[in-house]
Amino acid sequence: MSRRPEVRCVEEEGPLGKLIIVPKGLENVVPDTTAISGVDPKGEHTIYRGYLITDLAENANFYEAAYLFLYGQLPCEDELREIKRKIDTYRAQVPEKLFDALKLVPATHPMYYGSFGVLFLGQYYAPEWRFDDDFLYDHALRLIAQLPVIFAAGWHLSRHGTFIRPDPGLDHPRDVLRMITGRTPSDLAARAFEVSLILYMDHGFNASTFTVRVIGSTLSDMYSAVAGGIGALKGPLHGGANEKAIEMLLDAKRRAEELGKPLEEYIEEYILEKLKRKERIMGFGHRIYKIHDPRTDVAAKYIRQLKDGEWWLKVLKRAEEVMWREKRLPANIDFYTAVLYYQLGIPVPMYTPVFAMGRVVGWTAHYIEQVKNNRLIRPTEKYVGPTGLKYRPIEERCRR
Numbered sequence: 001m002s003r004r005p006e007v008r009c010v011e012e013e014g015p016l017g018k019l020i021i022v023p024k025g026l027e028n029v030v031p032d033t034t035a036i037s038g039v040d041p042k043g044e045h046t047i048y049r050g051y052l053i054t055d056l057a058e059n060a061n062f063y064e065a066a067y068l069f070l071y072g073q074l075p076c077e078d079e080l081r082e083i084k085r086k087i088d089t090y091r092a093q094v095p096e097k098l099f100d101a102l103k104l105v106p107a108t109h110p111m112y113y114g115s116f117g118v119l120f121l122g123q124y125y126a127p128e129w130r131f132d133d134d135f136l137y138d139h140a141l142r143l144i145a146q147l148p149v150i151f152a153a154g155w156h157l158s159r160h161g162t163f164i165r166p167d168p169g170l171d172h173p174r175d176v177l178r179m180i181t182g183r184t185p186s187d188l189a190a191r192a193f194e195v196s197l198i199l200y201m202d203h204g205f206n207a208s209t210f211t212v213r214v215i216g217s218t219l220s221d222m223y224s225a226v227a228g229g230i231g232a233l234k235g236p237l238h239g240g241a242n243e244k245a246i247e248m249l250l251d252a253k254r255r256a257e258e259l260g261k262p263l264e265e266y267i268e269e270y271i272l273e274k275l276k277r278k279e280r281i282m283g284f285g286h287r288i289y290k291i292h293d294p295r296t297d298v299a300a301k302y303i304r305q306l307k308d309g310e311w312w313l314k315v316l317k318r319a320e321e322v323m324w325r326e327k328r329l330p331a332n333i334d335f336y337t338a339v340l341y342y343q344l345g346i347p348v349p350m351y352t353p354v355f356a357m358g359r360v361v362g363w364t365a366h367y368i369e370q371v372k373n374n375r376l377i378r379p380t381e382k383y384v385g386p387t388g389l390k391y392r393p394i395e396e397r398c399r400r
């Protein structure tokens, strides 16, 4: 069953030729092809370079998935060793000057540390940008390795004046989670975190990836493009939803406790009240997944095994039943990672940065795909403002 709206494009003559007027928000509009990720023909699954996202999230590790995105196939042993060596080495090589610069940034939402730090790295490593393969892939790996360090260091520096240095001897996901929480994670926690990063790595032409491609299409550098992607991801309608979702769930939990009601029952009343006030329920709805987001099934498996997992799943399922009954909207991955990250002890403002730590893999792969087969992305507009006005000096136009 598909509930996708019909694509309705209108053609009309414009001043410079035919205009194609597409649906607002570009829903169902295809501005280009990609071999990186997309939706399967039934519209039920996301495919990463030919593989179902759920297959990779359950079976691959971070390095294998990153290799697949960048180079188009899963690595052999020597290739895997090499990408792991590079990511782990680069993670430990964030320039000291960047840590000094982060100390000057006032306490703010950590997504800003990401865009700030990435632009710093761009100037530091590559003031002269190039487009040859060695150069592009090397900088993609630096970004993948170093963005998490920037976020974690920025977060801790702004709050405690110190930060946790990377340990190149640990696997990337385990080390990143350690730098965020300050504790060495258990195997289960490290794997749950790794799986969430893989689930977040890419998703077709989502808003932040499209932003990256637009910036890439101007032949600007990869660091500027990724900084733009971070800006787009920060919004509550995109990556910011996982933070908003946990804030909502914790608010509901507090109120349920005050009322002496179990949250798994009270959540219904809570959501209905919000809907009555015409508020959006964060973590529900999706441009692509209209019935079910399969990424939630993978996240649920890990939620179940972590603290209070069965109870949290009851709460999530009840919320999903209510939202489906009332609005015909499914939960998306952010509703589930919101709980998973809470269980892992990640501070709430770091949830969207964690999304970016996974998505940077997709951003860099899309940047490379874009610049290798480039045409400037520059839509046109349909101007609906006034015409024919004539400039008048200020004393004439402001006479009352």
Ligand SMILES: CC(C)(COP(=O)(O)OP(=O)(O)OC[C@H]1O[C@@H](n2cnc3c(N)ncnc32)[C@H](O)[C@@H]1OP(=O)(O)O)[C@@H](O)C(=O)NCCC(=O)NCCS
Residues within 6 Å of the ligand: 025, 236, 237, 238, 239, 241, 279, 280, 281, 282, 283, 284, 285, 286, 287, 327, 329, 332, 333, 334
């Ligand atoms: C993801 C999202 C932006 C997709 O939106 P979209 O395809 O552009 O759909 P629209 O924003 O046009 O919304 C269509 C209708 O569904 C409603 N709707 C969409 N998401 C909703 C939500 N989470 N809660 C309540 N109502 C919602 C809208 O109010 C609108 O209703 P109306 O037609 O009565 O005005 C949207 O579902 C949303 O805002 N979700 C919450 C944020 C979120 O979880 N984002 C993460 C996505 S992975």
